[in-house]
Amino acid sequence: MSDHQPVLHGVHHTAFPTWKPKETVEFYRDTLGLPVLHAITAKGWGRDEHPDFLHFFFDAGNGAAIAFFYYIGTEPLEEPAGPRGYLGMARHTSWRVETEAELKEWRERLVAKGVTISEEIQHEVIKSLYFRDPNGYPLEISLTTRELGEADAMDASLTLDAMIETFVDGDAPETKTIEDMWRLKGEKVRELI
Amino acid sequence: MAVLYVLKVDEFKPLLDYAEAAEDLSISNHGAYQKIKTDGVLIIPRVATGLDPAIWFGALVGGFEGAIEEFSEDTLRIV
Missing domain, CATH: 3.10.180.10 (2,3-Dihydroxybiphenyl 1,2-Dioxygenase, domain 1)
Incomplete structure (x- = not known):
């Protein structure tokens, strides 16, 4: 397996279910004014009683879209x-x-x-x-x-380490509070500086 | 003794400015962080820093030493 780090170039689309297809189209297309990009209409796939559906996309700029699924005849x-x-x-x-x-x-x-x-x-x-x-x-x-700069990333890494040690890997994590995490973060910063 | 570590970024500068002006707090420079320290109780009133609550309540991200006696919308008090 290669160690090569593949890259991402931002968001293509995110997608959400809707049971308000008309209001959703009116809001994104008319209220916000986001251009309609694409609409897919599909027969259900026959798996798990997958319903027939529409999948439609609005342009959120810079190559990113926000999309919705409308599953026909399903309970909201x-x-x-x-x-x-x-x-x-x-x-x-x-x-x-x-x-x-x-x-x-x-x-x-x-x-x-x-x-x-x-x-x-x-x-x-x-x-x-x-x-x-x-x-x-x-x-x-x-x-x-x-x-954001290098200092932010360095500080964020210390914070995430402190979070995991406090709330997951450490002793009695269910008893821990944000104060415990901040204190551990302080120890990490003190060791660093 | 109470210590607050503050990452040197724009949004937390008001904390450092406050600490610099406060007689009972000392401030020292350590790479990406500044260390606010006192031999007594570390008290910072939010309004005096000019920070809005959204950033104020995130101001302990750099970590601290001591015990938090109060961290409200008005006051941070570390003993």
Whole structure:
């Protein structure tokens, strides 16, 4: 087996199930204005009673698409995006804009189209707007406010090591808190510097 | 003694600026990190740093030494 590291070139598409095909098309095509790229219509494959379906794609820029499956005649999941709150927000799509002006344009467009949006939130390295699609899927538009560097990657590796040692591999991981992890991270940093 | 390690990146600079100005805190430079240290209790009031909660609550990512007595929206207190 080769040690060669294969590369990825960003997102081709992500895909989600929908039971609101009309609202989904209207939201992504008309409200957001994302061009329709492709639509596949297929007979079910006969395996596991796989239903007939449509699979359709909207252009999210830079070669990336967001796509949906509409499985004809199936019972909708009650909460396809998951429960509201932090769990439901965890699995989300964040799109990139390049300038403050672009972020402002999106904010103005979403407000004009009646989409409920969050306040802009400045995180560590991005500034973001949040909203939801008609299925409840969380969406985000992000502006990078600082490029990541080697120090970020080094620090992140130490953090992930501390996470695994604290919450998985260490003693009594089920009793551990974020304070324990931060203390272990501090030990790692002290050893490093 | 309480110690806070802070990665030298823009978003955490307000913490370092606060520590530099605070009489009871010392600050030293260690490669990618700065070390905020005190022989007593390390207290940082959020509002005085100017950090919004979204970044404030992530400000311990560099790790610490001691025990966290309070880490609220208002105050970080490490003993």
